[in-house]
Amino acid sequence: MNDIALTSVIQKALPHFVTEDATEDSVYEYLIAEGVEPAVADRIIIFTPTTFGRVMMRHLKLVFPETYRIQRESGELSDSLLLNSEPVFQAALNLASTIASAQIWEEALHSEVAYWSAETDSVSQALVAGCPAASIKPQELIVHWYL
Secondary structure, rough: OOOHHHHHHHHHHHHHHOOOOHHHHHHHHHHHHOOHHHHHHHHHHHHHHHHHHHHHHHHHHHOOOOOEEEOOOOOOOOOEHHHHOOOHHHHHHHHHHHHHHHOOOOOHHHHHHHOOHHHHHHHHHHHHHOHHHHOOOOEEEEOOOOO
16 A cells, blocks of 8 residues: 555544544454555554654654564564554654644544554653653553564
């Protein structure tokens, strides 16, 4: 799938993250019904909220790790992998950045997608607990793929 097609699929999937009864399974089923390959659908569900969260929190000037690791069913972790080499991450990040730069960010859509991210949730909890943004150090993303 080329970058333009991938970006289009991600953009069309965004509303499916925010329906009242949205779950990972419901978003996955939507993506599969649209002809998206299962591995790409999994990545869209994982990386889209992460990228939207990072863009939403950019004003905090946090330094996010540039890598991620895959946790296998056995609990074993892969070596660190570069996020910028992951096409879905890149496409979702470009889309989120474009939406924010164009000032068409919608709280009820784009921020809600961002809140699917464990990273966004962790930062939000730290801020609510009174932790200054400057002291928040996000950790490497761990993806639970049972390959």
